[in-house]
Amino acid sequence: MSKPREEIQNEDYFREIHFLYEIINSLKDTEEIKKFLKDILTKSELRMLKRRWHIASLLIKGLDLRTVALKAKTSTQTVSRMKRIIEEGEGGIILALERIEKQMDREKKDFLKKGPYGGSKFVKRWFS
Numbered sequence: 001m002s003k004p005r006e007e008i009q010n011e012d013y014f015r016e017i018h019f020l021y022e023i024i025n026s027l028k029d030t031e032e033i034k035k036f037l038k039d040i041l042t043k044s045e046l047r048m049l050k051r052r053w054h055i056a057s058l059l060i061k062g063l064d065l066r067t068v069a070l071k072a073k074t075s076t077q078t079v080s081r082m083k084r085i086i087e088e089g090e091g092g093i094i095l096a097l098e099r100i101e102k103q104m105d106r107e108k109k110d111f112l113k114k115g116p117y118g119g120s121k122f123v124k125r126w127f128s
Contacts, residue, residue: 055082056082059082
């Protein structure tokens with residue numbers, strides 16, 4: 001599919017987009033969201049979405065542009081673009097990162113309560 005040059009400007013389109021947001025909001029759990037995103041996005045689009053999220057989370061932690069670029073294996077230009085989006089955007093990335101940070105703190109506390117033998121091997125690496 002080629003890149004659209006401009007947004008479609010008609011009522012039917014906006015109604016469909018509104019329901020797209022409603023559909024995303026209605027998905028029950030992480031697995032449903034994964035399935036939906038894998039179906040609606042190409043592999044390249046999904047990879048870019050994940051990379052943008054990773055870059056944003058590193059930037060919010062206060063890392064400098066070059067360090068983020070090295071960790072995310074991308075250019076400083078891409079990192080700068082994400083930094084500008086975080087600073088000048090709608091605030092959605094910051095809101096999401098703040099929410100997930102709280103969830104990660106809860107998971108870390110739960111993990112530490114269980115001790116070194118409980119939980120997934122992937123989760124264990126998050127907190128080490």
